[in-house]
Amino acid sequence: MRRAPRRADAEPAVSRCVVCSRPLRPDEAHRTACHRCEHHIRAWLRELPLQLPILEVFLHPSAPRPGTGRPGPGGRPAPPVRADVLNLLGPGAGRPDDGPDGDQSGPRPIAAVLGAWIRFIAERRPAAPPTGPQAPLHLTRWIATHIDWAVRQPWIADLHRELRDLVTHIRRITGVEPRRRPSPLPCPDCSAFALVATGWANHVDHVECAVCGRLLSPAAYEAHAIAGRTAPGPEPGPADQEVYPDDRVDDRAAHEGEEGGEKP
Ligand SMILES: [Zn+2]
Numbered sequence: 001m002r003r004a005p006r007r008a009d010a011e012p013a014v015s016r017c018v019v020c021s022r023p024l025r026p027d028e029a030h031r032t033a034c035h036r037c038e039h040h041i042r043a044w045l046r047e048l049p050l051q052l053p054i055l056e057v058f059l060h061p062s063a064p065r066p067g068t069g070r071p072g073p074g075g076r077p078a079p080p081v082r083a084d085v086l087n088l089l090g091p092g093a094g095r096p097d098d099g100p101d102g103d104q105s106g107p108r109p110i111a112a113v114l115g116a117w118i119r120f121i122a123e124r125r126p127a128a129p130p131t132g133p134q135a136p137l138h139l140t141r142w143i144a145t146h147i148d149w150a151v152r153q154p155w156i157a158d159l160h161r162e163l164r165d166l167v168t169h170i171r172r173i174t175g176v177e178p179r180r181r182p183s184p185l186p187c188p189d190c191s192a193f194a195l196v197a198t199g200w201a202n203h204v205d206h207v208e209c210a211v212c213g214r215l216l217s218p219a220a221y222e223a224h225a226i227a228g229r230t231a232p233g234p235e236p237g238p239a240d241q242e243v244y245p246d247d248r249v250d251d252r253a254a255h256e257g258e259e260g261g262e263k264p
């Protein structure tokens with residue numbers, strides 16, 4: 001006897017972000033990665049070129065460190081070079097197993113990681129890889145222009161992991177990382193007092209809940225704060241609560257212009 005068909009109104013299986021495993025919201029149903037994880041990828045792509053000049057300072061261990069103002073010892077032969085930094089700053093000639101399917105141990109050169117992803121993406125879109133100067137800023141911008149598409153692909157977790165590992169490694173060397181400040185406000189989603197503002201110097205890049213993963217743009221956080229001050233019950237309007245990266249988000253056109261971002 002045939003098994004009874006499933007009820008048509010049975011609750012559909014919840015899709016989850018392939019990066020963070022959090023359930024995807026209805027407006028993220030067409031994606032494989034959530035807006036929060038997309039935001040992290042974009043933030044790392046913006047950060048990488050900014051870390052490079054600092055990283056170069058660390059190429060020579062006796063070179064002055066940012067913030068110390070101390071010059072290296074003068075009148076001496078060229079100082080030794082840090083092999084790990086030299087490797088990171090090395091050329092982008094990727095090894096055969098570069099790319100999302102590669103299984104590398106140890107950090108690869110920055111240009112090799114970016115170059116492998118550019119080749120991988122360019123083949124699949126298809127798209128013309130960047131021409132002209134192959135400066136990291138040029139490479140990261142090219143990748144950023146394809147993130148709208150990449151967040152719908154099953155391998156987005158690999159890109160997320162490789163960029164996270166690369167940035168984490170560089171931060172460990174340079175000691176330069178975003179500033180994280182706890183917020184006194186409760187999360188608009190889960191009400192936990194676990195919001196943390198992350199940014200550089202006095203600029204807030206985003207505010208994130210450490211409990212539920214809710215991500216607020218600076219403007220949405222400001223609206224949340226104003227609503228909390230003016231209303232007896234903090235109930236910001238839905239539009240003010242929306243969460244999305246602060247640069248290009250294809251399916252959030254209504255919020256364009258909230259904060260400038262890189263454009264292709
Ligand atoms: Zn996610």
Ligand SMILES: [Zn+2]
Pocket residue numbers: 187188189190191192209210211212213214
């Ligand atoms: Zn929360």
